[in-house]
Amino acid sequence: MGRVVLLWVLLCASAQAWGQSSEMMDRLAALEKDPAKREQAYAAAEDRILLCSKCHGKDGNSKRDYIPNLAGQNPQYLFDAFEKYVSGERTDFVMNQAAKLLTLQERVNVAFYFSQQKVQPKAEATVLDKTLVEQGAQRFATVCVTCHGPAALGHDGFPRIAGQPRVYLTHALQRYRDKDPSRAGSPMLGVAALLSDEDITALTAYLSQLQPAP
Ligand code: HEC
Numbered sequence: 001m002g003r004v005v006l007l008w009v010l011l012c013a014s015a016q017a018w019g020q021s022s023e024m025m026d027r028l029a030a031l032e033k034d035p036a037k038r039e040q041a042y043a044a045a046e047d048r049i050l051l052c053s054k055c056h057g058k059d060g061n062s063k064r065d066y067i068p069n070l071a072g073q074n075p076q077y078l079f080d081a082f083e084k085y086v087s088g089e090r091t092d093f094v095m096n097q098a099a100k101l102l103t104l105q106e107r108v109n110v111a112f113y114f115s116q117q118k119v120q121p122k123a124e125a126t127v128l129d130k131t132l133v134e135q136g137a138q139r140f141a142t143v144c145v146t147c148h149g150p151a152a153l154g155h156d157g158f159p160r161i162a163g164q165p166r167v168y169l170t171h172a173l174q175r176y177r178d179k180d181p182s183r184a185g186s187p188m189l190g191v192a193a194l195l196s197d198e199d200i201t202a203l204t205a206y207l208s209q210l211q212p213a214p
C-alpha cells in the first residue's frame, strides 16, 4: 500500500513537471515553425539579457571560468534550470534572484536565444595534456555517454557539457560528489559518488576541450 501511495506521489510530481515542460515545448515548437515569432522572441530576449550578459556574455560565452556557457545549450535544459532556480531546488545566490525576474514567456525567449548562440573555444583548450584528455574520453564513454550523448552534446533535459569551462565543470562535479545541497535531488548525485579526484581531472580536461557543435 505504502508503495502505491509513493508511486502516486511520484507520478503527480513528474506530471506537474512534465505539464510545465510540455507547455514550454509547445511554445518553443511554435517559435520554430514561425519565423516572425522567432524574430520577436529573439528581439525580446535581447532586451532582457542585459543583466545576464555581464556574467554569461551577450553571446552566451561566459566571462569567467566559474560561470557556465549558455551558448549552444539545449533550450529545454536552460528552461528547466530556470525553474529549479525559481523553486529553490537548485541554489545559487545570484541565480535564484535573477531567475525570478523573468516571466514564463521571457524564460522561453531567453532559453531560445541562448540555445541559438555558438560556443567559442577557449584558448586553454589547446594546452591540455593529451594522455589526460584520452583518459577522460574513455571514462566519459563508459559512464556518461548514455545520458549526455556522444560528444557530450546532451539532448532535451540532459545538458550539453561539451566546451564548458573546466573550472565550472570541476566545481559542478565536486558538488555532486560531495552531495552539496545546492543541487539536491539531481540524478548526478549517484553518478558522481563513484568519481575519484583523478577521474574529475581527466573528465574535465576531456569535456572542456570538446569543440562547438556542428
Ligand atoms: C553575477 C553573475 C551572473 C548573472 C548576472 C547571471 N548569472 Fe546565470 N549563472 C551564474 C553562475 C555563477 C552560475 C552557476 C551557478 C550554479 O552552479 O548553480 C549560473 C548559472 C546559470 C544557468 C544554469 C546553467 C547550467 O549550465 O546549468 C542558467 C540557465 C543561467 N545562469 C541563466 C542566467 C540568465 C538568463 C541570467 C539573466 C537573467 C543570468 N543567468 C544572470 C552567474 C550569473
Ligand code: HEC
Residues within 6 Å of the ligand: 068, 139, 140, 143, 144, 145, 146, 147, 148, 157, 158, 159, 160, 161, 169, 172, 173, 183, 186, 187, 188, 191, 195, 203
Ligand atoms: C543517469 C543519467 C546521467 C549520467 C549517467 C550522467 N549524467 Fe551528468 N547530468 C544528468 C542530468 C539529468 C543533469 C542535469 C541535472 C542537474 O541540473 O543536476 C546532469 C548534469 C551534469 C553536469 C552539470 C551541467 C551544468 O551545466 O551544470 C555535469 C558537469 C555532468 N552532468 C557531468 C557528467 C559526467 C562527467 C558524467 C559521467 C561521469 C555524467 N554527467 C553522467 C544526467 C546524467
